[in-house]
Amino acid sequence: xxxxxxxxxxxxxxxxxxxxxxxxxxxxVLALVITGWIMSLTGNDPVESFKVMFRGAFGEKRKILNxxxxxxxxxxxxxxxxxxFKAKVWSxxxxxxxxAGAMMSFAVYRLIDTAGLSRPIVxxxxxxxxxxxGALLGGLAGWLRTRFNVDIIISTxxxxxxxxxxxxxxxxxxxxxxxxNNYYPRSDIIAKxxxxxxxxxxxxxxxxxxxxxxxxxxxYWVLKRTPYGYDLRAMGNNPIATQFKGIDVKKLIxxxxxxxxxxxxxxxxxxxxxxHHNVNMDISPGYGYTGIIVALLVDLNPIMVIFAAVFFGGxxxxxxxxxxxxxxxxxxxxxxxxxILISVLVSRALINYxxxxxxxxx
Amino acid sequence: xxxxxxxxxxxxxILAATxxxxxxxxxxxxxxxxxxxxxxxxxxxxxxxxxxxxxxxWVTFLGGSTLAGIGVSLIVGxxxxxxxxxxxxxxxxxxxxxxxAINLLAVGVGEYIPRMMNVQNEVVQIAILPNLHIPxxxxxxxxxxxxxxxxxxxxxxxxxxxxIAWFLKRTKYGLAIRSAGENPKAVDTRxxxxxxxxxxxxxxxxxxxxxxxxFLMSVTxxxxxxxxxxxxxxxxxxxxxxxxKPSRMVIATLLFAFLGALQVTLTTFDIAIPYEFxxxxxxxxxxxxLAFSRVRSAQPEKLGxxxxxx
Numbered sequence: 001x002x003x004x005x006x007x008x009x010x011x012x013x014x015x016x017x018x019x020x021x022x023x024x025x026x027x028x029v030l031a032l033v034i035t036g037w038i039m040s041l042t043g044n045d046p047v048e049s050f051k052v053m054f055r056g057a058f059g060e061k062r063k064i065l066n067x068x069x070x071x072x073x074x075x076x077x078x079x080x081x082x083x084x085f086k087a088k089v090w091s092x093x094x095x096x097x098x099x100a101g102a103m104m105s106f107a108v109y110r111l112i113d114t115a116g117l118s119r120p121i122v123x124x125x126x127x128x129x130x131x132x133x134g135a136l137l138g139g140l141a142g143w144l145r146t147r148f149n150v151d152i153i154i155s156t157x158x159x160x161x162x163x164x165x166x167x168x169x170x171x172x173x174x175x176x177x178x179x180x181n182n183y184y185p186r187s188d189i190i191a192k193x194x195x196x197x198x199x200x201x202x203x204x205x206x207x208x209x210x211x212x213x214x215x216x217x218x219x220y221w222v223l224k225r226t227p228y229g230y231d232l233r234a235m236g237n238n239p240i241a242t243q244f245k246g247i248d249v250k251k252l253i254x255x256x257x258x259x260x261x262x263x264x265x266x267x268x269x270x271x272x273x274x275x276h277h278n279v280n281m282d283i284s285p286g287y288g289y290t291g292i293i294v295a296l297l298v299d300l301n302p303i304m305v306i307f308a309a310v311f312f313g314g315x316x317x318x319x320x321x322x323x324x325x326x327x328x329x330x331x332x333x334x335x336x337x338x339x340i341l342i343s344v345l346v347s348r349a350l351i352n353y354x355x356x357x358x359x360x361x362x
Numbered sequence: 363x364x365x366x367x368x369x370x371x372x373x374x375x376i377l378a379a380t381x382x383x384x385x386x387x388x389x390x391x392x393x394x395x396x397x398x399x400x401x402x403x404x405x406x407x408x409x410x411x412x413x414x415x416x417x418x419x420w421v422t423f424l425g426g427s428t429l430a431g432i433g434v435s436l437i438v439g440x441x442x443x444x445x446x447x448x449x450x451x452x453x454x455x456x457x458x459x460x461x462x463a464i465n466l467l468a469v470g471v472g473e474y475i476p477r478m479m480n481v482q483n484e485v486v487q488i489a490i491l492p493n494l495h496i497p498x499x500x501x502x503x504x505x506x507x508x509x510x511x512x513x514x515x516x517x518x519x520x521x522x523x524x525x526i527a528w529f530l531k532r533t534k535y536g537l538a539i540r541s542a543g544e545n546p547k548a549v550d551t552r553x554x555x556x557x558x559x560x561x562x563x564x565x566x567x568x569x570x571x572x573x574x575x576x577f578l579m580s581v582t583x584x585x586x587x588x589x590x591x592x593x594x595x596x597x598x599x600x601x602x603x604x605x606x607k608p609s610r611m612v613i614a615t616l617l618f619a620f621l622g623a624l625q626v627t628l629t630t631f632d633i634a635i636p637y638e639f640x641x642x643x644x645x646x647x648x649x650x651x652l653a654f655s656r657v658r659s660a661q662p663e664k665l666g667x668x669x670x671x672x
Contacts, residue, residue: 154595168638341459
């Protein structure tokens with residue numbers, strides 16, 4: 001059809017970085033337009049709602065700090081995604097690993113809560129426990145892949161369901177974690193002296209975001225400068241050649257799933273001791289999945305991930321203001337996220353091609 | 363109490379529930395089979411099913427009938443299949459990521475619209491489709507109750523198995539679909555359009571997934587966000603565990619469904635096993651099944667590989 005018009009579609013050899021950035025911006029705008037249309041379907045003013053959302057996210061110092069607080073689990077889940085996806089290990093288990101991290105850190109906390117330890121020691125122990133919890137769940141998926149050839153995508157999805165059902169079981173029984181005077185599935189509150197201290201005199205920001213941002217730099221360095229990072233990128237670029245080069249692919253997959261899971265698990269411990277202060281089913285309302293979008297949006301760049309995570313953290317934080325002042329429900333953030341993912345994927349794929357006039361006819 | 367449980371009536375109950383619970387899994391899995399045979403892995407199955415559920419609710423909420431809801435959900439399923447097909451076939455976006463996008467969209471829309479449109483949170487009465495009693499056969503003791511007093515969707519799901527098996531194996535269209543998954547180059551050489559075959563197969567998968575969701579809604583009557591609860595993923599696993607063969611897929615489906623039926627039935631008894639145990643069983647079984655079903659002999663050669671001419 002195009003040929004008859006004297007046009008053809010060819011693949012671009014090189015794409016200018018500015019074009020790539022433009023494509024992402026175009027995708028973001030398109031996503032906001034479509035989401036705005038869905039908002040107007042339910043009788044809300046999209047422009048006003050987005051304004052309120054933006055002010056709720058970054059309008060004043062306290063709100064910025066809270067947006068950073070919200071972006072912490074997203075940043076960690078996104079880093080978990082970067083590590084896995086760079087190696088073309090398609091793990092979507094970050095959500096379950098966040099829960100596993102929170103659960104492991106809570107289990108360890110219950111062992112040491114009356115030992116009279118100081119706050120820094122307890123927080124160090126529980127965060128490490130969280131890392132271990134996430135790493136074990138990630139490692140399990142890695143082991144199922146290397147030992148039994150079970151697809152990582154599918155095993156991680158199943159493990160997400162399995163781990164949250166396990167938590168539901170623990171939280172619905174007074175014998176286990178259900179709080180003494182609760183009828184809801186949630187645990188007792190953690191002793192206040194073991195909460196993460198709030199930084200600054202306003203807002204709810206704790207040290208988690210700073211640690212996560214430092215980890216982003218570490219991930220960048222590991223990928224770029226270490227032998228492990230080199231092998232990981234090599235496997236992502238060409239898995240078959242990697243095998244011929246004598247790299248132990250199975251070990252690489254296992255290690256990658258372990259590290260990826262550990263990063264997500266840390267987010268679980270952070271959410272528990274920095275934000276929620278009790279275990280409940282909302283420890284992660286989909287942060288694991290949002291983290292994947294964050295990572296994909298910046299094409300798995302571990303530095304840019306920080307900015308994308310702050311953007312999405314703001315989105316989540318701003319949506320809370322939006323529901324109170326315009327009545328638009330917070331679940332619109334899921335719609336925005338999905339629309340951003342789809343439209344950025346499409347616009348980024350489209351810039352690989354261009355339509356031109358056919359020059360010479362054979 | 364154990365005696366109660368072993369009564370014939372209870373067993374028949376469990377088996378009838380097994381057939382009922384198998385319905386959405388089987389619908390989703392048979393659609394997925396066609397897409398995968400053509401070379402496209404539809405990872406958005408869960409989201410497509412979720413859309414099927416939600417659309418039936420929405421149409422009914424807006425005053426339409428259940429049947430209209432089912433019709434619209436079929437159309438939406440086709441659109442989602444088309445979206446996925448364009449993403450993975452033409453734009454060559456990774457299949458995991460494309461599927462994830464559809465799943466997330468389904469979660470978002472399926473929660474946002476009901477919350478905003480149905481502010482009073484009134485219960486929308488969805489007319490449950492009546493069970494279809496097949497004359498004479500449904501009067502046969504036990505077997506009649508099990509097999510011939512089921513929902514129209516259930517008959518459709520089980521009839522779709524031999525029909526799709528025959529279609530894939532014996533018709534020239536089926537051959538084209540299978541070849542697109544095994545050796546797309548050969549299909550191209552014969553002058554058939556590989557990408558169009560894959561696109562149509564993916565659209566079909568979307569419609570079957572939505573139909574599975576529509577069934578769920580039309581037997582439940584009460585809408586909850588994310589009420590597919592992983593059934594779409596189980597349907598994908600059914601295809602793998604069944605080694606891409608319809609007859610084995612039925613066995614895998616019935617196994618998952620039996621566990622689901624046990625949960626539904628046993629929670630009405632006072633049994634010391636916690637309810638979450640049954641909830642989690644199908645997923646654990648799925649992992650075990652995947653770990654030990656190592657025969658992948660019938661996996662399409664080019665599954666998940668976009669086709670380009672050079």
